[in-house]
Amino acid sequence: MTTIEIPDGSPFGPNNLPYGVFSTPGTAPRVGVRVGDFVVDLAAALGDDVFARPSLNAFMAQGHARWVEVRERIVELVSGDVPDAAVHAVGDVTLHLPVEVGDYVDFYASEHHATNLGKLFRPGSPPLMPNWKHLPVGYHGRAGTVIPSGIDIVRPCGQRKAPDQDTPTFGESRRLDIEAELGFIVGTGSELGTPVSTDEFAERVFGVVVLNDWSARDIQAWEYVPLGPFLGKSFATSVSPWVVPLLALEAARVPTPTQNPEPLPYLKETSPWGLDIELEVELNGQVVSRPPYREMYWSPAQMLAHLTVNGASTRTGDLFASGTISGPERDQRGAFIEITWGGREPLSVGGEERTFLQDGDEVVLRATAPGVGGGRISFGEVRTRILPAKGREK
Incomplete structure (x- = not known):
């Protein structure tokens, strides 16, 4: 023994x-x-x-x-x-990989992140779309490319079109990015046609992982109108190997930020599921950001309620992600497109000016939360290296 x-x-x-x-x-x-x-x-x-x-x-x-x-x-x-x-x-x-992933849905629940990307992608227009503060915006991702920490990412290829170009070109992404997120794993599913209420969240969701929703920003910018993310996101999503049980996060529960306007009844929570979880983004051994999950506008209970309100069913192993976690300060942003403001404000990493990811870069995401009885608990890490593209320019 x-x-x-x-x-x-x-x-x-x-x-x-x-x-x-x-x-x-x-x-x-x-x-x-x-x-x-x-x-x-x-x-x-x-x-x-x-x-x-x-x-x-x-x-x-x-x-x-x-x-x-x-x-x-x-x-x-x-x-x-x-x-x-x-x-x-x-x-x-x-x-x-700790679970067999059924379906994968990615949300867009940070007001700071959504505002920053709105300013970058739609300059001169209101940064938030009219629906953003009425519902948790999300899209269906690709479950088959959810992978565990330690599997390298091959730089994706696809169509891109710079603002000064008349037509698109094909080639490797030149604006490869991360998105520091949390992922929530459904433990017990729900029937087709039966919505899940916010009060059922703790009965349905088993645990939480750290998640990196890799993003090819140049491919994304060209393709995302009118139906949203596709090839710019679907090539890989990395998750931590350890699943922290929701039962371990009681001490991390906090209110969500004030939601104004007041959500519709199906999105209201009798006991909010905001979470005081601190993330850390490391590039090539240097910490460049510490995104705070407590700043997220929509809670995971609201995300699950919205995901199923139309009658969509869920299954054991379904994964839904928070979307990029960002705070109000530059060093709290969870994606390089925000940290470097679209590449116009480079970071200094290892004595070099850096914007988007280069081949050979290693990215590590970590997260911790308050533990019941004091101290902090860890979610482990998602560690990944970038490999050169396999496709050729065409």
């Missing part, structure tokens, strides 16, 4: 216990939980085959009461002795 030593102040203590899917050399992926600097194999530790699977989906589908029960069992387990065969050092395991 092993007693897991958890360092004082560890962001992966018993007040966190994020879930992930891992493997060791010669073994199949299965579900584990992070405790300090170790991963506990839950199939081996709890004797339950639902955790001997290559995703969290089967466990999540068992519902909220089961999530509470298992969390209580894990807390009890890690406070005592754990079977030796169930304990693995984090450095000895390979982490995988």
